[in-house]
Amino acid sequence: MRKKIELYPDLFCQYSIHEYSDELKKMSEILEQHEEILDWVHEDLLQGKMVSYKGATGRSSEMVFCAAILKQQRQWTYKELEFHLADSQSGRAFVKLPFGIYYSDSALQENIKKISFNTWEKINIILVKYAEKKGYEKGRTVRVDSTVVETNIHRPTDSSLIYDCIRVLSRNLFQLKELNKNNNLKISKLKFSCKLAKNMVLSILNTNNQEKREEIYRDLIVKAGDNYNQINSYIKVAKSLKKSKKVLKIIEQLEHAKTHLEAILAQTIFRIIDHKVIKSEEKVVSIFEEHTDVIVKSRREVEFGHKIFLTTGKSNLVLDCQIEQGNPSDAIKFMDLVNAQNKLYERFPRQISADGGFSSKDNVLNAKKSGVKDVYFSKRCGLKILEIVKSSYVYNKLKKFRAGIESNISALKRGFGLDRATWKGLSGYKSYIWSALVSYNLTILANKV
Template identity: 45%
Template sequence: MRQKINRQMSIFDLLHTSAIAKELRCISQILDHTPAILDAVHRDLLQGRRADTGRLGLNADQVLRCAILKQYRELTYEELAFYLEDSAAFRAFARLEMGVYPRKSILQDSIKSLNESTWESLHQLILGYAAGAKIETGKKVRIDSTAIETNIHAPTDSSLLFDGIRIMTRWMTEGHQLKPRPDYQFSDHRRVAKKRVLAILNTRKKETRVAAYRDLVGVAHKVCGYARGAIPVLGKYQNASFQDGCTAHLLAQKLERALRILEKVIDQTERRVFKEESVPASEKIISFFESHSDIIVKSRRDTEYGHKVFFTGGASNLILDCLIPRGNPADSEQYCELLDRHEQTYASMPRQVSADGGFASKSNLAFAKDHQVKDAVFAKRRGLGVLDMAKSNWVYKRLKNFRAGIEANISALKRRFGLSRCNWSGWRGFRRYVWSNVVSYNLLVLARIELAKG
């Protein structure tokens, strides 16, 4: 049985006086003003199952509060489980009854069941709370973008080839451990593959590097051949227990996916190393595990692997919107969509907009002016006149300085909330991670504003 909320607080919940406990108390009060979100959280936890059967488990309110605690303090699931058992303030915030000590596996399954749409809905409710409390009106906004890495190593052709050889060999080894043993043959080439990767990394001579690549590609072709023979055998695996049959079919699916990726890696290696072609970024494979990752290049900075994220911030330091597109779009291409999304949230366009120089273009300025934005300022003019963007030089300078504040907001998200690198897997996991961090950040900002009021 899965409930939404505990109807009554425990008499043993204590009032703490530390700064963190005060922030948590304010965050708790804000969540109590947005009870509608628990419907979506409850629905995610049930996932089509009945609510009136089975064990109680953590209710929707507890799961949401545990998720916010994790992101608010940048904790691992193991650390979260420890603090929920050890800290009276954390337990009071999460509203856990005496004797309830959730394990890290329970916390992980529960928190990751919350969809990105649920986090986005909670974000909208928090903005509604801020508007009702006259903390944020959305009339003055600032826009910027940043790259957030996915949890992968820097991709090279040699490391990707070795990843494919390593994981496919491991899965075929697992298949041979089934009873009865599937009838397919393979050999373990991981040791020789690792030697060739080290030779590629350490040699200075091009001829030696190319020769090592030829050996490594040859090993990769052999492993692909083994996988082509193993996939149909595992897919038709019979005369086994239900669990072994499911394991065999799952291994066949994983091998089939990895085979497609490894064949693409072999192709891009042959084109780049042997034919000396320049492979377009859109055709490159950069990870076996987080295949949704994009190659992000921003001006003269180092290349990053992950996704580009666009933020809209307000004068209150709240993050008002978050846009996560696929690929590596130019900043100027997202400006109009960000303003449209803002209008959907606040039912009107902002009065003043200040954006980074990458968003500057004549078409974007014209769009903003046509939609009743009085001052649309860009950090770099790029051929635009100051008086075309703002009504005076003084307003232009004030808004240009105002835009710099979102750099601090993004820095806080990356340093304080761990948004510099996403360690949740998959495209949906990436979106959930970003939105959960934005929600936790906004709750902390609101709590500190409420505490400052006294």
């Protein structure tokens, strides 16, 4: 049976004498004041299963949640988290691990990733409400900005995407051969191997001659097409095997590989051979993280991930985060961010400060109608200072205040891993972002107590 909380803390779970240990202790005290958090986490970990009073105890929901916070705050890998939970006195005290109990990196990963992004978002709201109750953050003056968090993919090129498909297909074929050992069904080798594909990708990368590059691409497309034609025969073999979870998984993976390879070959012919342009939203940029968007912001380098919109306050707490699909303009999202603050605090902020990308006359007018007194944009969009704020003093004050969100974003990217989300899938991507924000906010609150 999985417990929600350890009712009797271990005598050996003691914090060491250190400022970092004091911070962890304060974080733990804040969390202990909100028991509903563990109810949500416990529900996610059970995943709708009935509570069983038989079998192994497993990790308590409190242990899993605290381990997730510790991982995101310190930016450890699961292997590093495993080591520190075995080695660190303060780490074990924060996670409340009983003496003599240790957990592997795979067990930690399996459990932490079960916590949904909806739960993380609700936990963040709890922390924001706690900050309001304690007087740390009232949400009267806020600032908004957008940034891009990359997905965990390599920089895509048509040749590297073809290579990815062949590599995955080769792996699926190896697994199929392992399952076919006792059946002796005939399975042909891939006509175009990973090694040859990699050599061609490197040749494309290293050549400066456009005609030669196109010639190699043509050869790559033909040879990858031979592999594509073999996939149906592999699927046929897999379907003739005895049905099992492994066989069904391989069939699914082969069908995905076929779909991806077909789309990427068509894209490569369209772009490289026919010299045509594909819209960014129609491009295939990854066969692993298919939800990835192509984000182009003015003259900056193209990024691959998702655009997120952050709202922070005077306390530097992240009050709200909106994760978007596609590449919506900042101006379009401005009123959504303002309305989100009304939903959170049941009132609109008195002052709001934003980057020039959010600026428009309509946004100023709509915000003023909603009850926002002062609206600062780094671009005034043809309006006079007194039309957007009540005085030049307030204008300059909000101008300086807006710059603070850049330091918030920098701290999140450098200190809490928000430069790249490493968890798989769109839901994993969202969970990663929200877990980083919760860890960041909890750290700020611990230093204010």
